[in-house]
Amino acid sequence: MTARRLDKGGRIDRSAPVDFTWDGKTLSGYAGDTLASALMANGERVLGRSFKYHRSRGIMSAGVEESGAIVTVGEGARREPNVKATVQELYGGLCASGQNSWPNVRFDLGAVSGLFSRFFAAGFYYKTFMGLPPFEWGHGTGLWMQYEKLIRKAAGMGTASREPDPDCYDHVHAFCDVLVVGSGPAGLQAALTAAQAGRDVLLVEQDFELGGDYLNDPGAEMQRLELINAVKGAGVRVMIRTTAFGLYDHGVAGLLEKVTDHLANLDPQMPRQRFWTVRAGATILATGALERSFAFENNDHPGVMTAAAARVYLNRYGILPGQKIVISTTNDSVYAAAAELAAAGADVIVADFREEAGVGLPDGVTILNGVAPLKVLGRSGVKRVDLAKHTNGSWVPAGKETCDLLLVSGGWSPVVNLSSHRGAKPVWNASQACFLPGTTSEPIFHAGSSAGIWDREDCEVAGQRAARQAIGENKKSSQPGGWKTPIRPLYEVRLPNQQTKAFVDFQHDVTGDDVRLANQEGFVSVEHLKRYTTLGMATDQGKMGNIIGLALMADALGKDIPDVGTTRFRPPYTPVAIGALAGRNVAAHFKPLRRTPLHDWNLRHGATMTEAGLWHRPWYFARNGEGIDEAYVREAATVRKSVGICDVSSLGKIAVQGPDAAEFLNRVYSNGFAKLPVGKARYGIMLRDDGMVMDDGTTWRLADTEFLTTTTTTNAGKVMVRFEELLQTRWPDLKVHVSSVSDQWAGVSIAGPKSRETIAACLEHGADISNEALPFMGVSRVTLSGGVEALIARISFSGELAYELYVQAGYGDAMMDLLWHAAETRGGCLYGLEALGTLRIEKGHVTGAELDGRVTIDDTGLGKMASTKKPFIGSSLRQRPELLREDRPQLVGIFPKDRSQRFKGGSLLCDADTVTGFGEGWVTGVTHSPALGHWIGIGYISGGAEAWKERPAVAADPVRSGNVDVEIVSPHMFDPTGERMHG
Amino acid sequence: MIRIPCPFCGTRDHSEFTYGGDGTIEYPALDAPKEDWHDAVFLRDNVCGMQLETWHHVHGCRMWLLVERDTLTHEIHSVRPAHPGLAAMFETDQEAGE
Numbered sequence A: 001m002t003a004r005r006l007d008k009g010g011r012i013d014r015s016a017p018v019d020f021t022w023d024g025k026t027l028s029g030y031a032g033d034t035l036a037s038a039l040m041a042n043g044e045r046v047l048g049r050s051f052k053y054h055r056s057r058g059i060m061s062a063g064v065e066e067s068g069a070i071v072t073v074g075e076g077a078r079r080e081p082n083v084k085a086t087v088q089e090l091y092g093g094l095c096a097s098g099q100n101s102w103p104n105v106r107f108d109l110g111a112v113s114g115l116f117s118r119f120f121a122a123g124f125y126y127k128t129f130m131g132l133p134p135f136e137w138g139h140g141t142g143l144w145m146q147y148e149k150l151i152r153k154a155a156g157m158g159t160a161s162r163e164p165d166p167d168c169y170d171h172v173h174a175f176c177d178v179l180v181v182g183s184g185p186a187g188l189q190a191a192l193t194a195a196q197a198g199r200d201v202l203l204v205e206q207d208f209e210l211g212g213d214y215l216n217d218p219g220a221e222m223q224r225l226e227l228i229n230a231v232k233g234a235g236v237r238v239m240i241r242t243t244a245f246g247l248y249d250h251g252v253a254g255l256l257e258k259v260t261d262h263l264a265n266l267d268p269q270m271p272r273q274r275f276w277t278v279r280a281g282a283t284i285l286a287t288g289a290l291e292r293s294f295a296f297e298n299n300d301h302p303g304v305m306t307a308a309a310a311r312v313y314l315n316r317y318g319i320l321p322g323q324k325i326v327i328s329t330t331n332d333s334v335y336a337a338a339a340e341l342a343a344a345g346a347d348v349i350v351a352d353f354r355e356e357a358g359v360g361l362p363d364g365v366t367i368l369n370g371v372a373p374l375k376v377l378g379r380s381g382v383k384r385v386d387l388a389k390h391t392n393g394s395w396v397p398a399g400k401e402t403c404d405l406l407l408v409s410g411g412w413s414p415v416v417n418l419s420s421h422r423g424a425k426p427v428w429n430a431s432q433a434c435f436l437p438g439t440t441s442e443p444i445f446h447a448g449s450s451a452g453i454w455d456r457e458d459c460e461v462a463g464q465r466a467a468r469q470a471i472g473e474n475k476k477s478s479q480p481g482g483w484k485t486p487i488r489p490l491y492e493v494r495l496p497n498q499q500t501k502a503f504v505d506f507q508h509d510v511t512g513d514d515v516r517l518a519n520q521e522g523f524v525s526v527e528h529l530k531r532y533t534t535l536g537m538a539t540d541q542g543k544m545g546n547i548i549g550l551a552l553m554a555d556a557l558g559k560d561i562p563d564v565g566t567t568r569f570r571p572p573y574t575p576v577a578i579g580a581l582a583g584r585n586v587a588a589h590f591k592p593l594r595r596t597p598l599h600d601w602n603l604r605h606g607a608t609m610t611e612a613g614l615w616h617r618p619w620y621f622a623r624n625g626e627g628i629d630e631a632y633v634r635e636a637a638t639v640r641k642s643v644g645i646c647d648v649s650s651l652g653k654i655a656v657q658g659p660d661a662a663e664f665l666n667r668v669y670s671n672g673f674a675k676l677p678v679g680k681a682r683y684g685i686m687l688r689d690d691g692m693v694m695d696d697g698t699t700w701r702l703a704d705t706e707f708l709t710t711t712t713t714t715n716a717g718k719v720m721v722r723f724e725e726l727l728q729t730r731w732p733d734l735k736v737h738v739s740s741v742s743d744q745w746a747g748v749s750i751a752g753p754k755s756r757e758t759i760a761a762c763l764e765h766g767a768d769i770s771n772e773a774l775p776f777m778g779v780s781r782v783t784l785s786g787g788v789e790a791l792i793a794r795i796s797f798s799g800e801l802a803y804e805l806y807v808q809a810g811y812g813d814a815m816m817d818l819l820w821h822a823a824e825t826r827g828g829c830l831y832g833l834e835a836l837g838t839l840r841i842e843k844g845h846v847t848g849a850e851l852d853g854r855v856t857i858d859d860t861g862l863g864k865m866a867s868t869k870k871p872f873i874g875s876s877l878r879q880r881p882e883l884l885r886e887d888r889p890q891l892v893g894i895f896p897k898d899r900s901q902r903f904k905g906g907s908l909l910c911d912a913d914t915v916t917g918f919g920e921g922w923v924t925g926v927t928h929s930p931a932l933g934h935w936i937g938i939g940y941i942s943g944g945a946e947a948w949k950e951r952p953a954v955a956a957d958p959v960r961s962g963n964v965d966v967e968i969v970s971p972h973m974f975d976p977t978g979e980r981m982h983g
Numbered sequence B: 001m002i003r004i005p006c007p008f009c010g011t012r013d014h015s016e017f018t019y020g021g022d023g024t025i026e027y028p029a030l031d032a033p034k035e036d037w038h039d040a041v042f043l044r045d046n047v048c049g050m051q052l053e054t055w056h057h058v059h060g061c062r063m064w065l066l067v068e069r070d071t072l073t074h075e076i077h078s079v080r081p082a083h084p085g086l087a088a089m090f091e092t093d094q095e096a097g098e
């Protein structure tokens, strides 16, 4: 291929030269070039190395179907592999390099004598490394892990940057009546017709210019400009550099808009790309068709490309891609290109596989009929093509032609991908030798060559008709066709019994022989063929190769193409960067951060925070260089000795109000709530329908018809949803209103022997929270000094005399200032989640780690709480025989046998004699207990503490800290009678 | 992405909703035998075609809805409030409007 830039012609701006680098060399192109056209104009032929065999590859097309010129663009954090040079716009300073090669694409050691060739026949990975499951499960897996790295190095697809993506991406939502995909003759007409009918139309085009096939025809420029003006004048919203990559349910389309990928100077205000979610009333697919090749020896050499691509390089980029050109065709579509190339000064031979071509002979073009390429010769370029003809059922050589460029048209494949996303199964049309779009009941309409319509004027009419259909007028769609002489289908040229490197899927290096090998080995389903050979699984998703592969498979099976079937296309049509999918949901925005109303106050007072679900909560409050271990032990000890204050605002809080509120709670909770007096709180456990524990918490009766229910932090949302479901779907007769008030209250727990006097010091003069006025589980309204109204409940999670105090969220800081002053003067402390855990483990109180959805109320040891006098949710199914077995794992406390030892959460509890398998139970939490002076744990074990009184147990943790002999004890490890909290 | 016409909020993306379950289940009385509860909780048809199901407009009006959806095509056939009283009000409104 001796391509050269012509002095005139094309759509490039010769007054605006653009410098860029290719493999470190500085080259020059023009504004309006793609990277591929600029490289071609600079005489660069070998632009890539193939995936498996490291064969030289050059430019094969001029669009998204490119399988040869796949390069890496950008440097450092912006390095992006697998960019198709044919769609990358050129800009000043663009830095591109070849990939899959070392040291460079022109001299690649991996390619020496096809070094890896025999390793890469179909199914090589599976046969060699994966074993034969299930009989040899795991066999070879270790080997695979080793070899995979080497193979990937030899046969890679470029390497992505390992640095964080420096760019940002946006998510945008949009609506329209009619979405038109593609701005060629059919798309522009469709958009215009729909807009003129008053519809809100969105037109998207993946190219950087509007016009589709008009752009390849200098004679159509006036028509193109007029049409674009009309479209814009009719109010159509137009987006270029925007690919509709997928269609989804209910008229939703996914678009990727490339905003800055073509710019030399990035605007920091602009996202790199935008990910659009468009909801369209109807969708018109004017997505065009892709010209395909067929298989013959060395059909992947640089200097072999599609005939349409040559026309694009000539008419858009002003390049004559070869001087001595052979055009091989099976259909009419190459004749315009042949004439234009000849007029531009090339010697052109058309080798038309049909015995007669019905299109007029262009001047200066030689025609050979009935022949097709058998083999291409030349190493890093084309030097000669050997031809063959098909007689009496087999191919025989039929002459040779010297040339520097071979253009191939094996036919056209309509882009039916998007409607296939919606389940419209493409239908094989034998007379057009292509799959046409299938039917769907959804308002999706194909127009133009994506519907197998080949003539431009027919495409324009088809666009108008599709628009009429999309807006609900009952118009017939256009019929496919338009060749003057029918296509003569051709998928492979090879002499009988000859093995060759004739490629079907260029990007994944799948050959015709691979397809036949797969068939020999029994892979007769197209889906199996695809996976076994990896045909159509590269970044182009088989845009060029799928149909050739299918045809060869059909031939091997002795079937027709439609009987072999086609695989369903899936989004995305072209690759979408992960960054675009993520949008702004990265780093701190990956998930929402929930802060309690006391967040800043906690930080000001030395809190180290930890994540608890979405919440940030104080973990511990270190003093004087303490680490976490010293800090939490001190905090827990201080609570038991004097007083501690802990932010519990993250607990879920639900206001349950209405005349039937008590009845509602009585049904929801396993224990009785109907007779809970006003001014009292009760701890409750609610079950799921299946009888397992769902959540626990306290509920305070504030008035006859008003309750405040607290939930665990984790289940706040789930419980609220459950309440709404029950009230709306199951018990609609109950007059109850529920509202989430979690964020409305700042809540704090004050625990320890000095908690009462600490709080008393913070109340308005005369307030009474004595044991008589506010007994255990009592609830009351109080006023803090300074006039802030508060709710107080005498509730203990720590086992100490303890209270929860709630004020309106905005008064949280004021409450904390008061409390902390009073607590500090009494030797108190602030405590965090870690000490909270210590205190509750000492008492054997359950949290989310214990209520993991697999336990019954009996397993937790709280079965006696469940009412026997009333039915409640789960009361029936908790009686299932398996749930009543006495050997079910039950909640226990765990001490190390040697009290100086420690063990870890997550250990399995085993019988000391059989430390194996799943064991007899598990450890849900451990802590160092300052009250007991050693490490303790909480967990579940078969049969509970009674069953293990005499039985030695082991906390097994073989991969981390090893096994520790333990004693199984009652979960109530500290103050089992509860004297302290009633005091 | 399917879209659900919420009777209270209009047509919204399904990402605003959470799927509940089979909308045809009649839950037994709380004190019904465990066999009845077993059937209601564990036995489900695997419907291919139109199915009545509950959805919760959790990031919207927080209403539970009864949605007739085709499990094969995702076509939404009808949507009404799961609360029978509210559903009846909607029907009366529609009749009055007609």
Ligand SMILES: [Zn+2]
Pocket (backbone or CB within 6 Å): B006, B007, B008, B009, B010, B057, B060, B061, B062, B063
């Ligand atoms: Zn709603």
